[in-house]
Amino acid sequence: MTRDEAFLQFLLRMGDNTLILGHRVSEWCGHAPVLEEDIALANTALDLIGQTQMWLGLAGEVQGEGKSADDLAFLRDVWDFRNVLLVEVPNGDFGRTLMRQFLFDAWHSIMLGRLLKSSDERVAAIAEKASKEVAYHLERSGDTVVGLGDGTEESHKRMQEALDYLWPYVGEMFASDEVDAEMVAAGIAPDPTGLREEYDALVGKVLGEATLTIPDSRFAHKGGRDGRMHTEHLGHLLTEMQWLQRAYPGATW
C-alpha cells in the first residue's frame, strides 16, 4: 500500500463517518422530543455534513481521479464505504441516538485533537475547524446522556439498553491496521489503539455520572472501516441518500 493509497483510505474513513452519522441524525428532523432538540440535532447534522465536504473533498484531491466530494458521497456502493459500523446503525429511540452520538463524539474529539498536529496541513486545518464544532457536540451529547441516565427509572432503563446495544460497536474505532501504520509513519494521523485509554477515561466518567454500567465485554463488531462487511442497514441508507444522483445521472443540482 502506497502512502497516498493509505492517505485516501484514512480520509474516506473520516469523511464517511461524518457523512453517515450526519445522515442518520438528519433523519430526526421535525420528530424530536422538544423543539430545542430538533434544533440541536439539525445543527449537529449540519456540522457533520460540512465536515464531510472537507474530508471527502480532500479525499478526491488525493485520489487524483477528478472526483468531487459529491461523487464520492453519492456514487460509491456499500463496499467502498469506510465508516465504522457504529454510525450506520439505525437511530432507534432518542436515547439510542444520543448515546451513539456521545460514544462517537468522545472518539471524534480525541481524534481531532491529535489531528491538529498532523504533518499534513490540510488535515490539520480541517481538524482545527471541526474540533471546535465537535467540542460542542460532545458537551451536548454528554450532558444529555447524564440527564437521561440519571433521570427517571424509565429514562435510565432506556439509556442502559442503548449502551448495551451500542457498546459492541465501540471497539472498531480503536482497531489499527496497515492504513493506520502508514499514517503514523507519515505523521499524518495517530494510531487509533493509542486513543483508547483517554477514551475510556472520558466515557467512564460521563457514564458513571449518568449512573450507567459499561458492559464487561470488549467484543467488537468490525468490518466498516475496512469495508469488509458493513451492516445490512448501510445499503438502505445509501438507497435513499443516493437516489436522485443514481436516477438522473449527469444532472447538476
Place this chain on the structure above:
Amino acid sequence: MYAQMIKTARTGVKPREEMSEQERAFQDKIDAGIKIEPRDWMPDDYRATLIRQIGQHAHSEVVGQLPEGNWITRAPTLERKAILLAKVQDEAGHGLYLYSAAETLGESRDELIRLLHEGRMKYSSIFNYPTLNWADIGAVGWLVDGAAIINQVALQRTSYGPYSRAMIRICKEESFHARQGYHAIMKMAFGTPEQKKMAQDAVNRLWFPALMMFGPSDKDSVHSEQSMAWKIKVKTNDELRQQFVDQTVPQIEYLGLDLPDPNIKWNEERGHYDFSDPDWSEFFDVIKGNGPCNVDRMNARRKAWDDGQWVRDGLLAHARKKAAAKVAAE
C-alpha cells in the same frame, strides 16, 4: 403568511364611543404607532387574538419542518443537504421565538402545543400539501417563504412589540431562504428535461396553495377589520396576495416555465397582474382537516411529542435532582 382565518373575539370594530377610557387610551397609542409591550394594559380580545395568531404562526413553523424534512435524506448534493438542514433548523428557531412571544402574553408553549395536538389550533394550510419531487424544495423556499415574507414584512409594523421584533428577525432569514429556493429551482428549470419537468410540476402544484396562504378574499374575511384597527394586521389579504402575484409572475417567466394559471395577464389599467382565484372550497376543505396531508402531519407531530415524553420527563427529573443536591450542599 403563516396565520390564516384568525378569529377575533368580535366582528367589526368597536366604535370609539363604546370604548372605556382605558380602551380609548390603548387605541390612541396604537394609532400613534407606539408599540404595546407585555406589561402594558391591553383589551382581553386583543390579547386573545394575538395568542391565536402568534400561536398559529409558531405551529406553522414547526409543522412546516415536515414537508421539507421529507427531502433532507434525499437531497442530491452535500451542499443542498446542508442548505436544507440549515433552513429547517431556522424554521424550528422561528417556532421558538414565536412561542416565546406568545409566552409574553401569558400562554405557555406546552399549552399551545396541547391545543394544536387536540385539533383546537391550526397551522398554515400550505403545510398540508405534499412535497413530491426535489423541485418542491426549491418551490417551497421560493413560493412559500416568498409568500410568508410578504405578510411578515408587513407584520414588522404590527402593534405588539415582541411579535414585531420576532418578525424583523425572522424576515431576514426568510429572505435568505427564498433566494436559496429560487436558486435551487433555477438549477432545475435550466437543467435536463427531467429536471425542468420536476420544476414545472412543483410550480403547478404549489401555485394555488401558495395564493391560499394569504387567507380568504377580503369580502369573505369577517375577522380582519378589528385586527386592522388594532394593527395586528397591517394589510388586507387581497392586497398581500396581489403583491405576491406581481412579484412572482416575472420570476416564473424568467425560469422559462409555463404559468400555472392561464388567466394570469398584465392589466395595464390596474397596474397589476390579473389572475384566477384559488378554489376556495378546496381551501376550506384543507382548513377543516381534509387536505392531502393533514392527518399524517398531525400524527407525525403527536407521535414525536408522545415518543418524547420519557425524554422530557427524564431531563426534568435530572434537573430537579441537581437543584435539590445544590440546595442540600448549601
